[in-house]
Each structure stands twice: as C-alpha cells, then as structure tokens.
Amino acid sequence: MTSFSIAQHHTRGSRGRSRGHIVPITVAGALAVGAVALIAYLLWPTWTPEDPSASALLPVSVGGTLFNVPTAAVRMKIQRHSGPQERVDLSFNFPSLEPPGAPKHLSGDAAAEPLPPIDRIFLSITAHHDAMAPDMRVRTIYPRYLEDQSRPGPDGLTIQAFREGTPYSREDLFFASEPNLAARCSRDAATAGMCLSERRLAGADLTFRFPRSWLVRWREVAGAMDRLATQLHGPRE
Structure with missing residues (x-):
C-alpha cells in the first residue's frame, strides 16, 4: 500500500511538472506568432498592383x-x-x-x-x-x-x-x-x-x-x- 501511495504521488508530481512546462511554452509560442504577424503587417506593401x-x-x-x-x-x-x-x-x-x-x-x-x-x-x-x-x-x-x-x-x-x-x-x-x-x-x-x-x-x-x-x-x-x-x-x- 505504501509503495502504491509513493508511486501515485510520484505520478502526480510528474504531471504537475509537465503542465508547468507546457504553459510557458504555449505562452512563448503565442508571443512568437504575434511578433511574426506584426512584422509581416509592417512590411506588407501598401500599394495595390494593377489588374x-x-x-x-x-x-x-x-x-x-x-x-x-x-x-x-x-x-x-x-x-x-x-x-x-x-x-x-x-x-x-x-x-x-x-x-x-x-x-x-x-x-x-x-x-x-x-x-x-x-x-x-x-x-x-x-x-x-x-x-x-x-x-x-x-x-x-x-x-x-x-x-x-x-x-x-x-x-x-x-x-x-x-x-x-x-x-x-x-x-x-x-x-x-x-x-x-x-x-x-x-x-x-x-x-x-x-x-x-x-x-x-x-x-x-x-x-x-x-x-x-x-x-x-x-x-x-x-x-x-x-x-x-x-x-x-x-x-x-
């Protein structure tokens, strides 16, 4: 029973640490996408090509x-x-x-x-x-x-x-x-x-x-x- 409790506690800890890693990665990815979108908007040509x-x-x-x-x-x-x-x-x-x-x-x-x-x-x-x-x-x-x-x-x-x-x-x-x-x-x-x-x-x-x-x-x-x-x-x- 003690071994099972230790294993369960270890599994929960691993999941908590995994979630802790995912959140910063997700936030960083969102910031990167936003930065790319902003740069693309600023660099996009404002003239309209002739038809x-x-x-x-x-x-x-x-x-x-x-x-x-x-x-x-x-x-x-x-x-x-x-x-x-x-x-x-x-x-x-x-x-x-x-x-x-x-x-x-x-x-x-x-x-x-x-x-x-x-x-x-x-x-x-x-x-x-x-x-x-x-x-x-x-x-x-x-x-x-x-x-x-x-x-x-x-x-x-x-x-x-x-x-x-x-x-x-x-x-x-x-x-x-x-x-x-x-x-x-x-x-x-x-x-x-x-x-x-x-x-x-x-x-x-x-x-x-x-x-x-x-x-x-x-x-x-x-x-x-x-x-x-x-x-x-x-x-x-």
Missing part, C-alpha cells in the same frame, strides 16, 4: 470565327470570358482605338449637366447564321427604299435619303468607294444622329456604330474600322 486582366486579350469565337478582344473593351461583364459566344459588344476610344477607361461616377450636380459628345466607336460582333450579307443588303435591299436623287457630301462622300413611310424613314445612306464606306445614319433630332456600318468576316458580322457628326472626317472613320477589324481578327480573308 493584369484589364489589358489582357480574350480569345473569343463568334460564328466559328476567332477574335482576340481586349478585356477592357467588352461592354457587358457577362461577355468577359473566352470561348464560343453568340455576340460580343465592344467600345473603343476614337481616334486612338484604345479600350476605354473605367466609367466615372457622376455626382448629382454633374448628372444634371449636358452629356459630353460621344468619343467612342461601338462594335458588335454577332454570328450571322447565313443571313444576308451586309454588302448584299446595301446593293439589293436599300435601293428599294431610297429617294431617286442623291447629293454630294463632305470630301467626296455621297448622300441618298430614304423615302418617308419606309422602314428606314428619317435616315440617310452615305457611301463612297475609295476608301470603301457604306453607312446608314439617323438624322439629328432630340438626340444626335448615329451611323451604322456593317461588314462580314467569315462566320461573323461586324456592326460599327458612331456619331453622324464624324462623317466630316469619314476617311479617318473608315480607316479606324479597317484597323479595328485587323486588330481583332487579322487581315481580310
């Missing part, structure tokens, strides 16, 4: 045709992914053709001010599914609704109005052959007139939209559309 995805190119297939589009140029978040898509809507600053920057948040006072002039060219790329080609529409459909007489426009451009009561009433057709341009434009009214110019690339149709007022520099606009098509897809096939 590399803003300037990245997305490989997008529309109508089985490959386009490399700048991520920042895609107007709808749901379209900001690679792979097959039915439609992609883009915008570019004009005349630089760079993707636009982040939208500015307007205050209440700024929202009441007149809107600044549009400085972007808009582009929609859609799968055509063997619909009538844009150049065929210009040659065979539009002439049915145009006035008989045309008139000269700025810098060699030709203007022909659509007849009233037709699907394109209150619009005009602008065209030139060198460089090649065909644009259907609404007339200025409560809002500034806008132009639409289309072309086909393999399985996709490209629809460009820009302000009618830009037609005073239409050669530059035509060149910008050609450059955009080449940047996104490559030379015409």
